Amino acid sequence: MPPANQPQINLRSCPAMEDTSFTYSQQMVTRAHRRKNRKGNARHGSPLLVDLVDRAKADIGSNGWITTCLGLMQDALRKTNISCPDVLCLGLGSPSTSREARAQLAFLISSCAILEIGLTNVSIYDPVFTDADKELFQSFGMQCLPDTDAKYALERPTILYMPHCDMKLYENIISANWSEECLTRMVFVANRFSDYTDNIPRSKLEIESPYLMRLVPHLECYPLPTLESFSSAFNNISIQHVRLPVPPSLVPSSRCPQEGV
Numbered sequence: 001m002p003p004a005n006q007p008q009i010n011l012r013s014c015p016a017m018e019d020t021s022f023t024y025s026q027q028m029v030t031r032a033h034r035r036k037n038r039k040g041n042a043r044h045g046s047p048l049l050v051d052l053v054d055r056a057k058a059d060i061g062s063n064g065w066i067t068t069c070l071g072l073m074q075d076a077l078r079k080t081n082i083s084c085p086d087v088l089c090l091g092l093g094s095p096s097t098s099r100e101a102r103a104q105l106a107f108l109i110s111s112c113a114i115l116e117i118g119l120t121n122v123s124i125y126d127p128v129f130t131d132a133d134k135e136l137f138q139s140f141g142m143q144c145l146p147d148t149d150a151k152y153a154l155e156r157p158t159i160l161y162m163p164h165c166d167m168k169l170y171e172n173i174i175s176a177n178w179s180e181e182c183l184t185r186m187v188f189v190a191n192r193f194s195d196y197t198d199n200i201p202r203s204k205l206e207i208e209s210p211y212l213m214r215l216v217p218h219l220e221c222y223p224l225p226t227l228e229s230f231s232s233a234f235n236n237i238s239i240q241h242v243r244l245p246v247p248p249s250l251v252p253s254s255r256c257p258q259e260g261v
Contacts, residue, residue, distance in 0.1 A: 056106035091165035
């Protein structure tokens with residue numbers, strides 16, 4: 001189980017059928033209201049945020065790219081024996097100010113639809129979110145979370161959608177769930193973790209990211225294919241999960257991995 005002092009995430013159960021970095025550094029209307037005023041908006045103002053997200057959904061779904069990506073996700077969920085997961089989204093960026101963030105949000109929404117995950121089972125946080133962003137998420141039924149520096153303890157199987165976060169955020173979410181039970185019910189859609197261990201000196205990783213460093217050799221990794229129209233939104237993003245069965249050496253005790261590597 002995750003450490004007792006970590007805030008726990010426990011979303012409602014999934015219905016049976018149903019600038020893009022995480023760096024610490026308005027309008028929203030209903031669809032009915034949007035339809036009513038579409039003419040005036042087209043003539044006098046910028047497109048509504050929900051319209052821009054819909055446009056991004058159409059763009060990423062137009063050439064079979066998302067079908068390929070979701071095939072990889074379904075394989076990962078099958079291999080981990082995960083069904084009806086929650087989704088925790090961190091580091092999305094601001095959809096109201098970033099085209100890449102809108103594409104990443106469109107991917108999240110489309111993925112949930114295909115995987116039959118209700119948007120009420122999606123929790124989301126980024127310190128750059130504007131009021132318009134939060135109103136958009138809430139209109140979809142998503143839950144906006146408080147800031148805990150990504151130290152969220154997960155109570156249910158969860159897809160962690162964390163595009164282009166800092167290494168520290170990945171380390172924090174892994175360390176907050178450092179047990180065999182928790183690690184085996186997590187699927188990451190995130191930067192390819194092996195890029196960190198391949199390019200950062202081990203001595204630095206042992207200090208800054210010991211949990212991530214220990215986890216990487218035990219991961220299955222499926223890179224997302226290139227999407228020309230949003231290349232910077234999804235570059236280096238992979239679906240990753242712990243390879244089963246988990247070897248006893250991975251989580252031998254509650255000790256920090258620095259003591260056991």
